[in-house]
Amino acid sequence: MDDDSSARIVAELRRWIATAAPGARLPSTRTLVARHAVSPVTVQKALRTLGAQGMVESRPGVGSFVRAAPAARPHDYGWQTAALGSPPSRASRLSTALRTVPNDMIALHSGYPDRELLPGRLVRAAFTRAARGDAAVSRPPAAGLPELQQWFAAELGAAAPVGVTPPTPRDVVVFPGSQSGLSTAFRALVGAGRPLLVESPTYWGAILAAAQAGVPVVPVPTGAHGPDPEELDRAFDRTGARACYAQPNFANPTGARWSPALADRVLAVVRRHGAFLIEDDWAHDFGIVDDPTPIAARDDGGHVVYLRSLTKSVSPAVRIAGMVVRGPARARVLADAQAESMYVSGLLQSVALDVVTQPAWRSHLRNLRHQLAARRDLLVAALREHVPAARLDAVPPGGLNVWARLPDTTDLTRLVRDCEGAGVVVAPGDEWFPAEPTGAYLRLPYSGPDPGAFSAGARVIGEALARQQDP
C-alpha cells in the first residue's frame, strides 16, 4: 500500500466531487486502478478516507457515490448561549500589562522586561545544549526535575536564619510559570467559596487566578511599606480566612518591601490564625538596592508557601516557576498540578537550571541591577519634571514598576485614552485593585523597550493630565 498514491487519489477525487451532483457514482475501483497505476488496496484506502470524511458513501457490490452535501448556511452559535449559561462573576479580560502594541507607540504599560534586559546569550546557549541532551525526548517526574527542585530549595535555604530548618528538594513543585502556581495554590490550599486575604492593590494576575478558582478575595490595604499587620489580623478574625496572598518584596504595583520587623509581625499573625501565607517572590532577581530575603526563609512550620518565577528574569520562552510548600499541603498542591498539566516540559526545566547555574548568570544579574537602577531613576526624573502633579509614595527599591498617584479628581479612563491618542500606552492602576480603587493611579514600568522615550512619554502624560486640571 502506498500512502502517497492514496493521498493523490483522494485529492483528485475531492476535486471531482466538488463539481459532481449529490448521488453521482464515482469511477469504479477498476477504472481508478488503471488510471493511477496503483493496487486495488491503494484505491480502497482512498475511498475509505473519503468515506470517513463524509464525502462518499459506499454500497458494497454496487459502488461509491457522492454524498449529499448539506446546504451552505450562515453560522448560528445562538445555542451556545444556553449551553454556556451566564459567565463567571468577574468577566476576566486581558490586562493592559499583556497588550502588544505597535512599534511606533511609546509602551509604558508592559509587565515584561524588554529583551535587552534578558540574558539572551545564556538562554540561546542553554537551548542549544538541551537540544542535544536527554531532556529533548524524555518525560520528567510530575513534581519536577530533581536537580531543579534542588536548586529552588537551595536558593531559599541559603537565606534561612540560624535555627530555621531549610527546605528540602522534595518540598519543591515545579510549574509551567507562576500564574499556574497561583491558580493551583488558590484551588488546592484555599478552595472555591473560601476567602483569601490579599493586599490591595495587588497583582492583577492573582486577582484573576482567584476569580477563576471561585475564591472570593478579601482586600487588606497596603502601601509603600506593606500592609498593617493589625488590619491583617482583623481580616483573619472577621472572615475566618486561612490564607493570605502577598508580595513582601518589591510588590507589584506598589514596589513595597516589607521590613524584617513587619515580616516578623505578619508571620506571627499568620501563625496565630493557623493560616498560609502565599508569598509571591516574582521580583527576586530584580532587587536594585540589594537582594531580597524571602519571608519563607524564616518559616519552617509550613505556613509560608513560596513561589518564585524564572520566566521574567530568564526569558518569556522559559515558563518555569518553583513552589516551596511543606507539610501535607504539598500533596494537595502536587495533586492539583498533576490534574491541571500532568508534568512540565523537562527541556524547559533543564534550560532554566542551565541558565541560573552559569557563572555568567551572576554577572548578568549585577549588570541588570545597574540597568534597572538607571532606568528607574530616568523614569522617576521624567515624571518629576513632566508630571509634577503625580505623587510617588516611594522610589521603589526593586521590581520593575513605579506606582504613581494622580490627583483624586483625575478621570483615569479619559487620561489613558488621551495618552493612547498621543502615542503613549499606559496601564490604569484600577486593574491592580481587587475592589474599588482608593485613588487614581498609573503603574508605570521602567523595564519596557526604549528608555530613551521615558521623557517623551512622561511629557504626554503630563500634558493630558494638565488638560484635565485646567480645562
Place this chain on the structure above:
Amino acid sequence: MDDDSSARIVAELRRWIATAAPGARLPSTRTLVARHAVSPVTVQKALRTLGAQGMVESRPGVGSFVRAAPAARPHDYGWQTAALGSPPSRASRLSTALRTVPNDMIALHSGYPDRELLPGRLVRAAFTRAARGDAAVSRPPAAGLPELQQWFAAELGAAAPVGVTPPTPRDVVVFPGSQSGLSTAFRALVGAGRPLLVESPTYWGAILAAAQAGVPVVPVPTGAHGPDPEELDRAFDRTGARACYAQPNFANPTGARWSPALADRVLAVVRRHGAFLIEDDWAHDFGIVDDPTPIAARDDGGHVVYLRSLTKSVSPAVRIAGMVVRGPARARVLADAQAESMYVSGLLQSVALDVVTQPAWRSHLRNLRHQLAARRDLLVAALREHVPAARLDAVPPGGLNVWARLPDTTDLTRLVRDCEGAGVVVAPGDEWFPAEPTGAYLRLPYSGPDPGAFSAGARVIGEALARQQDP
C-alpha cells in the same frame, strides 16, 4: 559597592554567627572594613543582608548583634489539617500509566511512546534552530503563535467535507499540553456542579480533570465500536447535560473507532440537545489502518470542540496541544486559559510547528505506522499464546493500547501485584472507569520500551492469571 565582596563578608559572618551566643556583638564596621579591605558601603550592605535574613539586629550608633535563634523543634504541620479542610471528593492519585519503573522491569503500563518511536532527530534540530530565533526571548500572543494556530486549523479543515465551512486560525487556542486543554474545557464550557457525559471506560486524565473542575461525570457505556447513541440521548435527557467528552478515534483504553454512521448519529444527538461534544483526538498521529478523520471536521456549528495533542507524537518535552473551538465558547476558553497560564512558551510552539511541517515528519509518521502495527501484532500474538483466557473485543485499528478483558472471577489487584512481583508492571483497567468497572480489564500499551519483552511479559500475566483460576 562590590557585590562579591559583600557576599564573601556575609558568608564569613554567617559562619561566625553559627557558633556565637545570641546577643553577641559583631565586629565593628571599621574592623570589617580593615579585615576585608573593602569600603564601608560594602560592609553595610553585608550587615543589611544579614539583618534581612533575621540573623543580626542592628542598633544604630551601638552596633550589630546576633539575634536569638528559636530553639530547634520537630516540625508540627498539624495546623494544616484544619486550614486545608477535607480533601476534594475524589482523592486524585497518580495513575499507573505515569509511573516510572526501574530498567530491569518489563514495563507494560506506560501511557507514553518509547523514545525509539519519537522523531528525535527532528525535535533536536528544531530546538537548535529555535534557540537562534526570536522565539527564544519573546512572548507570543495568549491564544498562540499565529502560524501554529493556522497549522491546527488547516489540519482539521483539510478533512472538512464539501459544504462544511472549515475552521479559521482564530478559532484555535494553543495549550501547554492536552491535559491543560481538558481542564480548561471542563471549567469553561461545563463548570463546577454541572454534569458532563463521558464514555465508560474513558481516559483517566479526563476523569481527573473533571474531578478537579468540580464537574460530576455521567458515564455512558462504550465498547469496541463506540457508544450507543440512544444511551447517549437518554443520558442527555435525564441529566440535562450540555456537554459530552469522547475519543471517537482510537479511544484510550478501548481502541474504539467510530464509524462515519455512528459519528453522524452522535452529532445529531449532540445537536438536538444543544450540547458540546469535546472531541479528544489524542491519537491522531497513531493510525495503523489509516489516518483518522476527526468528527470535528463535519461540524461548523460550534458543537464539536476539538483537542489535538502533539506531546505524544512529537516529544514529551514539547508540551503543546491545539483546541479548535468556534463561536462564543472560544472567548470562555481563552479567558480560562489565560487565567490559568497566561500564555504558552513561544519557543515550544515554534519547535512543534517546525517538526510537523518538515517533509521528514510525513515519512516519520509512515514509519511509525509500520512500527505500531508490528508492535501491536506482536503483543496481540503474545497475549493469544500466553494469556488464552484474555479476550480482546477488537484488535485496535490505531492508538497505543490493547484493552484485554480477563475472566470475571479475576482478582485484579492481586494479579497486578503478582505480575509486579515477577518483574512486570501492568495497569489495572479500573483506572479508566469513571464508576465501578464492568469487568476485569488490563490496558496494555504496545508503544513502551523493548517490544522484545512482550512475550515474556505476557507469559508472566498468563501464569499469574492461571494461578487464580487453578489455585
